Amino acid sequence: MGTNSQVRLLLWKNWTVRKRQKTRLFMEIMWPVVLFIGLVWLRRANPLYRQHECHFPNKAMPSTGILPWIQGIFCNANNPCFQHPTRGESPGLVSNYNNSILARFWADAQELLFKDPEFLQLGRLWRELMTMSNFMDTLRTNPDLIAGRGVKVEDILKDDETLTSYLLRDVPLTESVVDQLVHAQIRPEQFAYGVPDLRLKDIACSQTLLERFLIFPSRWGLYSVRNAMCVLTPQRLQIIEDKFYANLDSSNFSAWSVYSFTQ
Numbered sequence: 001m002g003t004n005s006q007v008r009l010l011l012w013k014n015w016t017v018r019k020r021q022k023t024r025l026f027m028e029i030m031w032p033v034v035l036f037i038g039l040v041w042l043r044r045a046n047p048l049y050r051q052h053e054c055h056f057p058n059k060a061m062p063s064t065g066i067l068p069w070i071q072g073i074f075c076n077a078n079n080p081c082f083q084h085p086t087r088g089e090s091p092g093l094v095s096n097y098n099n100s101i102l103a104r105f106w107a108d109a110q111e112l113l114f115k116d117p118e119f120l121q122l123g124r125l126w127r128e129l130m131t132m133s134n135f136m137d138t139l140r141t142n143p144d145l146i147a148g149r150g151v152k153v154e155d156i157l158k159d160d161e162t163l164t165s166y167l168l169r170d171v172p173l174t175e176s177v178v179d180q181l182v183h184a185q186i187r188p189e190q191f192a193y194g195v196p197d198l199r200l201k202d203i204a205c206s207q208t209l210l211e212r213f214l215i216f217p218s219r220w221g222l223y224s225v226r227n228a229m230c231v232l233t234p235q236r237l238q239i240i241e242d243k244f245y246a247n248l249d250s251s252n253f254s255a256w257s258v259y260s261f262t263q
Contacts, residue, residue, distance in 0.1 A: 052083045053083060054081040054082070054083075055081070055082045055083070055084065055085050055086050055089065056076075056079060056080070056081060056082075056086075057072070057075070057076045057080065057082075057086050057088060058072070058086070058088040058089065059072035059073070059076055060072045060088075150184075150185025150186055150187050150188070150214075150215045151185060151186050151188060152182075152183060152184070152185050152186075153181065153182045153183070153184055153185070153186060154182040154183060156186075156248060156249055157182075157247050157248065157249060158247050158248070158249045159249075161247040162243070162246075162247060163182075163240075163243050163244055163246075163247045164178060164182060166240075166243050167181070167240070171232070171236065171240070173228050174228070176224065177224050177225055177228045180216060180217065180218075180221035180224055180225055181225055183217050183221075184214045184215060184216045184217070184221070184225070185214065185215040186213065186214060186215075187212070187213055187214065187215060199234070200234060200237040200238060200241060201230075201234050201237060204226065204229035204230050204232065204237060205226065205229075205230035206226075207222065207223075207226055210222060210225065210226055
């Protein structure tokens, strides 16, 4: 069958179908007409007007920060159009509201909370106080957890302490005895409920009591300190205790307690 015969047969078929199905023929003619009439009506109802160049505010993604993201959602809800370029179109900027009151407040709050050295120091002090409080609670409720983890005497003395010179010059004690004494470790669990009600003379002359409160580097150090301290008068021992408290650096002890509790 030739091409002309196929075309004639196809046209005859389509004409026959539409002649037999008049409703289909009517719809195929009317829907383009209705569409054309609708477009003409819209054109006449909304006349053309000159529209300037449109610049829309950018909307930041959540990765740029919480504040720019929220501002991009709520401040651009009506999708405004600006004739001039917006601030957010500049390279390196993600928000159009860096000069707003809320943005300045947010920037100042971040500067104060996360970058100010004094505020950071205050936060670090607060954390150390909380750790110190937990350490003291543990010391009272479960002292066995820190038993044997003494704090060295020289570590909790002030940098300009005068206790060592007093022991060497005014008591006087030998340099080896003073060295053993300042390198001894205090057992903090023995002071969980305050200073024990014991006389200094009894502690100084008792090997058992000295080992109860202090951890010496060696047995020889324990014997030498006991022999040197036991011969002192109670008044002299009281002066040594007062000198120790006067030269005690509470911040060094707090730092040790924080370190000991977090290990």
